[in-house]
Structure formats: structure tokens, C-alpha cells
Amino acid sequence: MSGTDWRNLAISAALLGLAALLPVYGSPYWLTMGTTMAMFVVLATSWALFSGPTHYISLATAAFFGIGTFVTGLGFQSLPFWVLPPLAAVIGAVLAALVGLVTLRLSGVYFVIFTLGLAEMVRQVVTWVQNQTGHRGMYVLTSITEREIYWMLVALGALVFLAGWLIGRSRLGFALRIIGNDETVAKHAGIDTALAKVALFMVPGAVAAATGAILAPRYIYIEPSTAFAPLLSFQVVIMALLGGTGRLWGPVAGVIPFSLLWEAITRQAPNQTLLLLGIAFLVIVYLLPGGFVGLWERFRRRFGGRT
Amino acid sequence: MSRTVLQVRNVTKRFGGLVAVNDVSFDVTEHSVMGLIGPNGSGKSTMINMISGSFAPTAGSIRLEGHELAGKPAHKVARLGVGRTFQLVRLLPELSVLDNVIAGAAFGHRRRWGAEARAHALTLIDRLGLTAVMGMPVSALTYIDTKRVELARALAGDPEVLLLDEWLAGLNPTELGTGIALIRSLRDEGRTIILVEHVMDAIRSLCDRCVVMSSGTRIAEGTPAEVLSDPEVIRAYLGDDDA
Numbered sequence: 215m216s217g218t219d220w221r222n223l224a225i226s227a228a229l230l231g232l233a234a235l236l237p238v239y240g241s242p243y244w245l246t247m248g249t250t251m252a253m254f255v256v257l258a259t260s261w262a263l264f265s266g267p268t269h270y271i272s273l274a275t276a277a278f279f280g281i282g283t284f285v286t287g288l289g290f291q292s293l294p295f296w297v298l299p300p301l302a303a304v305i306g307a308v309l310a311a312l313v314g315l316v317t318l319r320l321s322g323v324y325f326v327i328f329t330l331g332l333a334e335m336v337r338q339v340v341t342w343v344q345n346q347t348g349h350r351g352m353y354v355l356t357s358i359t360e361r362e363i364y365w366m367l368v369a370l371g372a373l374v375f376l377a378g379w380l381i382g383r384s385r386l387g388f389a390l391r392i393i394g395n396d397e398t399v400a401k402h403a404g405i406d407t408a409l410a411k412v413a414l415f416m417v418p419g420a421v422a423a424a425t426g427a428i429l430a431p432r433y434i435y436i437e438p439s440t441a442f443a444p445l446l447s448f449q450v451v452i453m454a455l456l457g458g459t460g461r462l463w464g465p466v467a468g469v470i471p472f473s474l475l476w477e478a479i480t481r482q483a484p485n486q487t488l489l490l491l492g493i494a495f496l497v498i499v500y501l502l503p504g505g506f507v508g509l510w511e512r513f514r515r516r517f518g519g520r521t
Numbered sequence: 522m523s524r525t526v527l528q529v530r531n532v533t534k535r536f537g538g539l540v541a542v543n544d545v546s547f548d549v550t551e552h553s554v555m556g557l558i559g560p561n562g563s564g565k566s567t568m569i570n571m572i573s574g575s576f577a578p579t580a581g582s583i584r585l586e587g588h589e590l591a592g593k594p595a596h597k598v599a600r601l602g603v604g605r606t607f608q609l610v611r612l613l614p615e616l617s618v619l620d621n622v623i624a625g626a627a628f629g630h631r632r633r634w635g636a637e638a639r640a641h642a643l644t645l646i647d648r649l650g651l652t653a654v655m656g657m658p659v660s661a662l663t664y665i666d667t668k669r670v671e672l673a674r675a676l677a678g679d680p681e682v683l684l685l686d687e688w689l690a691g692l693n694p695t696e697l698g699t700g701i702a703l704i705r706s707l708r709d710e711g712r713t714i715i716l717v718e719h720v721m722d723a724i725r726s727l728c729d730r731c732v733v734m735s736s737g738t739r740i741a742e743g744t745p746a747e748v749l750s751d752p753e754v755i756r757a758y759l760g761d762d763d764a
Contacts, residue, residue, distance in 0.1 A: 385627055385628070385634060388620075388623075388624070388627060389627075389628065391613075391615070391616065392613055392616070392624050394615070395613035395614060395615050395616060396611050396612075396613055398575075398607075398611060399607075399611050399612075399613060399624070399674075400596075400624075401574075401594070401595035401596050401599070402573060402574075402575075402595050402596075402599050402604075402605055403596075403599060403624050403625050403627075403628050403629060403674065403678065404596050404599035404600045404628035404629045404630070404632075404678060405596055405628045406594075406596045407596065
């Protein structure tokens, strides 16, 4: 590891430590905000690991997240809680692999539509199964506190950053960047593009399912229409793009301001949240094509001299 | 007689009712430059695309040192030892010149990673005269430099056979001289090259042997001097009146 690596590691560890201390110094209000932000940091960062380099926009987050909440909903009475997030991650990864094998040969808009449809399909299937068995939703009553949920999310976030850092230095990460630039070149350079894409698509699938499993106790009552709400997928995409996917820290830079803004809007004007989503999308497309990361790099090129 | 590296046998490609390549066979020997020439639409690019695994032949066999390539996906063909450039240059626009070349080294026939891949890429960059432009974004490179980067990427995997699909097309006369000298130096290093080309000077000065295609069939094979004086080849290029 180079000197810059050690410096980045030290900064990351310090910020992580600071984040982990939030329940100690923050008010309950900030703990709730922090939990929401931690959730989006985990989801958006893992989303960007795949969609950043490949430019494949996935709207499947809600599908994996919803499955995770149902893993906890169905399993919390019979299994110890600490088993559930890893179990959800495995299920999410397997589902992502299956979906990837079918869809990653699709390109561009077809992939986007399929992933959006996936969340809806899983929701319909779960609803159908529940109707057959006479349930509507289920209660997740546990003794897990918000503070514990927050800490689990911070730990998961640390894992995601570690994985992202390792992938970024690996052949797999490099292969994905080549695929995102020109898939034909990638194939003729010797990259098994289907395998590389499926392998990396499993990461956000697993992470989103684990996140859902961790957060299920927070919702207390879960049902398909809320657990698989497509809004979540769009929020994740917009936050990740607002921050920028060119760097590992990019999505965080999008999540924090966007969550604060979202919170302010839902409090002041609860009916205008979708409007915010639309405006944010326009701003990113027209003014911030590379997100905050792109802005930062342009700034650094102009004034810093160092590239 | 030197060893045969690539063996093309009775290869046919049909696109629906159109026969793009019809029962073509030829051999490529080690350390030689084989020219694949013919008028536009004669099936040269289709042939190159079949050898490199872009698509599978409808019938026939393509063997590289005993390994069957026909029907294998492009990434497997690349790993077995076929490197290529594209008729319309394809670079990786978001990557640096160095990473463009490392892309060829990391997953190809002979795989390298980390410091080894970097050193190998830097050697090729120096070898192809790209050192001066290494810091530039690929979008700012001159046309011949983009072609050089692409060639360096193809060479980085140490391919057994290098396919150059009209690599010299579009160069100005000065660049053309440089380009021909570069390909000649690659042959002198002992590389095996298949050259699809329209530039006659290049064909005469570079190719050891040529296969001439017209309307999907092989109409001649031999040294450049032989095939270029063959009446049937002249007819294919210029029409009946000039033959």
C-alpha cells in the first residue's frame, strides 16, 4: 500500500469512528436521521460498485431490500437475529446471479426496465403467497433498538467500503471499467463479460437484502406494498448519481445533502416529495453530469494543478 | 517450411440468404505476414470477425495451434492467442493511455497484473512511440496515435496471431510510411500477422503471402507479386475491361 492509501485508510477509519459514535452524542432525532442516512449510504455505495463502472442503471434495489425484510419477518422468531442479515445476503446474491444471467445480456434501457419490473414481480409473488395463506402483512416485534440497527448499518457500510476498495484494485474492478467503456473491446481483450457482470451484480443484491433484513425491526409491521416500494430504487439511483459514481466516496456525498433536503421537504410539504425527486434528477442530468465527484475533479484540475 | 499457426478450413458464413464467405481455406505460417485482400464487400472483415470470435462460422473449422476457434466466444479466442484491432478504432475513452494498454495485458493470452502489467505496457508504449502522449486523454490523441494505442493494446496480451483490420486506412502519406515501418518491425520481431488492407504499397512491402477474396470466395493465393498480376484478381478489382 502506498502513502496515499494509508492516509485514505486513516481518514476513512476516523470518519467511521465518528459515525459510530452518533448514538452516544446525538439526540434521538439525529439517530433516526442517521439510521436513514446509513441505510442510503450502504445502498447507494453498493449500487455504485456495479452501476458506476458499467453504466447499467439498476432499479432492482427495492426487490432485494424487500426480500431482506421478509427474511427477517419470517425468520426472527425461529433464528437468532444475527443470522438473518447474512442469510438475506446469500439469498440476495443468488437471486442477483439468476437475474444477472438472464438480463445482463440486455443492454441499456432494456436492463433498466427489467430491473424495475423485477421488484414489482417479486412484490406480486409475495402478495399472492400471502393471499393464499390468508396473511396481509406481518409484525416484526423484536427487542432490537434503533441504536443497534444503526450500528449494524455502520458495520455493513464499513464492509461495503472495504469490498469496494478491494474490487477497485482487482482485475474484476478493472474488467468492469473496460466493459463500461466498450464491451466489444472487453470481449476481444479476453474478458468473460457475462461472468464479470454477474459476479459484480451480486454485490449490490446481497448488500440490499442484508440492509432490508437489518431494518425490518424498525418498521415493526411489514407488507409487500411498503417493503417493495419502487420509490426506494429511484432514491438510491438519484443519491448515487448526485454524489457521483467515479469515486468510492461519491454516493456518500450525495446521500447526506439529499437526505437532509428530503427530510425538510417531507416535513414542510409532504405532497411535494416526488417533485423534489424529479427536480434532483434534472439538476444532475443538466448541471452535474459527474455528480459532486465530477465537480470536485473539475475544481481540482483548475485550481489544484495536481490531477 | 515453417510451422502453421492458424489453419482455416472450408469456412462458410451465411447471413440469412446471403453467403458472405463461401468455403474459404488458407494457412498462416509462424513469423509471417499474411495479407487478406479483395474489393469492398468481398468478405474480408467477415473472415476476420470469425477468426476473432465475433461470430461463429456457419460451417468449417478454424484452428489455432490445434485449438478449435470456430464457435468459441471472443474472450476465449482472445485467451487462446488471437489479438485484434478494429476497422473503426475502438479505444476506452475514460481510461488513460496506459490503462488502455494494460487492458490488453490483464486478460489476454499471456496474462499480467500489477507492476508486471504496468512495466509490460510501458515497454509497448515506448516501442510504439507513444511515450510523449502518455499523459494525454485518449480523446485528444491524433488519429495515428489512437491507432498506435489500439495496436499496443492488441500486442499487450502477447497474441499468437495478430489481426489488423485496415490498420493503415485513413493515414496520410507520412503517417503511412511510419505505419508500414512499424508493422514491418513487428514482423521482424517474429510476430504472426494477418493484415486486411487496401493500401497496395503496404501489401507489396509487408506481406509474405496474400489470399485474395472476391464475393466471398478465395480467388487467388500466393506472394503479393503473383496475386497482383493474376488476371482474375485484376478483374475482381477493376472489372472485365481492364483485365
